[in-house]
Structure formats: structure tokens, C-alpha cells
Amino acid sequence: DAKTTQPTSMDCAEGRAANLPCNHSTISGNEYVYWYRQIHSQGPQYIIHGLKNNETNEMASLIITEDRKSSTLILPHATLRDTAVYYCIVRSTGTASKLTFGTGTRLQVTL
């Protein structure tokens, strides 16, 4: 699976949009971009995933560049409960392919 690069940490004011970038320049055609987050001392939580089109769900939006070499996770109105480590993972298709976690971005939402 392709490697991803994320900033180590970011801050965001509560109520503002949090934009978390991810570089995956070696992504191949059959690989999806997945985002998970992990709140302290809990298991990771699935957020969203996409192949090449932008995706939106009740938690977030995922913007993937046309060349698919980078993406941005957007939390439209960050709250204190969104403080977590956010992992961007590139993963091939197929049943039960494994997830390889990098170091992620530690997002701190502040008042």
C-alpha cells in the first residue's frame, strides 16, 4: 500500500472548519483513501473513504485532488470532541485488506 504523509499536529478553533491535509503521491489506481481518527485511549473510529470523487457524510468531507496524489479531510464545524489523532491511510481494494497506520495528525480543537 502507498505511504502517506501528514502534518504532525494542527490546531483549530471551535466552530471553525478543520482542514487536515494528506499526501499520497505514490497511490495507485485501485487504492482508496481512508480516514480514521483515534480519541485518546479509545479504538480508532472510521470517518470516511473515497477513490477519486469527493465524498461527504455526516461527519466530514473528503476532497481528493484530480491526480489523486493528495487529499484533505474537512470537519466543517470542529468541536472540542473532535480533538483526536487523525489517520490518513491508503488501502487497496479487496476483502479484508489490512490497514497500515502512520503517525497521523494530532488535531487540537481549542475554545
Added chain:
Amino acid sequence: GAVVSQHPSWVICKSGTSVKIECRSLDFQATTMFWYRQFPKQSLMLMATSNEGSKATYEQGVEKDKFLINHASLTLSTLTVTSAHPEDSSFYICSASLPVGNEQFFGPGTRLTVL
């Protein structure tokens, strides 16, 4: 959404004893489950992939005789840490894969402390 549980949520044991951790998919059948380990301030590291009815596939560097995995049903996988030592103290997390769609859903984790 799909729910995965783990039991116990935390355990403290003496060095040399064995500890069993259970991972259950509560509202779906999971043909594949995964076991991860996370040391403080580090990322999750995949230990093994567990398929129902067959032997687990271990990642490089993970001792299969020390970390016994059993996946006897479509809703239950167990990880047994045998002859635990203080260096095995960690946060153990399982995940289960939906049969369709490929998303993995994670359990809440089990914190193991070996004295």
C-alpha cells in the same frame, strides 16, 4: 453502524501468566478480524490477521506462539498473550471487517499491564 466490543477493557496480571482478550462483532458477521498493538505515544501496529476457521497470519516480528489467536466463529476472535512479561504491557485493539464494503470497525481496546 457496526459495533465491535472487546473484553476486558483493562487487565492487570503478574509476569508469567497468560491473558485472554475477546473481540466480538455484535451486529454483523466478520470473516476477518485484525489485532493491533499500540504502545504509548505510538501508532497502531498490526499484529495479525485472523480468518474464521483458519490459522491467523502474523506480521513480521510477531511471535505466533506467544500471541495465540483463535477465530472459532464469525463473531468472535480471541487473543491470548502467553507468559506475559512487562514489555507486553500495551493497548491491544481488534477490528472486524464487514463482509461487504471493506470497512474495518474497531473495538474500544484492552489495556494490558503486566507487573
